[in-house]
Amino acid sequence: MVRPAVTGDATSLAALSIEVWLNTYIRNGVNAFFADYALAQYTGAYFGEVLSNSAERILVSDNAQGIDGFVRVTTGAAAPAPGCSDVTIATLYVQPRHQGSGVGKRLLEAGLACCAATGRPDAWLTVNAENERAIRFYLNHGFQQVGDTHFHIGDQAYPNHVMRFVFGAS
Template sequence: MIRPADLMDASSLAAIGLEVWLNTYVRNGVNAFFAGYALEHFTAARFEEVLARTDQTVLVSQNSAGLDGFIHIASGAPAPVPDCSDLEIAKLYVQPRHQGSGVGGRLLAAGLDVCADTGRPDVWLAVNAENQRATEFYLRKGFAKAGETRFQIDDQSYPNHVLRYDLTRA
């Protein structure tokens, strides 16, 4: 079931965020640099802040045991490349054991419906350039490459593709 997130979901969102982020980006062992970043950004308090904002939307996928994924949409988020609106899919995270089950596709479809209701012409997202599986997923779902950016953590940066989805298409 896909539904809007509420404040009671904050700790589950933080746990999923931490699990997915570490699984995706930390492949050769956790060091203090990445652990510090992850533990600072994926907290219940941070998600409570997001959920309290009117310019943010979080939808969750819930199964019989609990949450298995979420999509976070942010308004007022200027794209790092030209010709994109200020509507961003900030995160689409699905627990690794549920990837490939359709959860991500259902969350994305529901999220794109929310995006279409904003009246904006498009929505953008950034995806790690090394995450070929995620990039291919978005391209299959109708996103197109709009440019490149870099994800910055302190003094380190990582290449990201910027992908755009045209919300005006039939």
């Protein structure tokens, strides 16, 4: 079931984010640099603030045991590539054990419906340039790569692709 997130989901969103982020980006052992980032970034308080911001919307996939994924849509976000609107799918995370089960597709569809409801002609997102599985997922669901940018942690920069979905395009 996909539903809007509520304030009581904040700590579950934080825990899921840490799990997905570390599983996706930390391949050769956890060091303090990345651990400090994940633990400082993904907190219940952080998600409480996001949920109280009218420019943000989080939809969660909720199974019998709890949240197994979420999509975060943000309006008013400056796109890092020309020609994109100000609505972005800021995050789409699915627990690793639920990837490939359709959860991501349902969340993406719900997130895109949320984006379309804003009246913008398109939505964009960024994806780590080394995350081939996610890149294929977005390409298979109608996104096109329209640029490149970097994700920054402190003074470190990591290449990301900017992907755009145009509403009404076939």
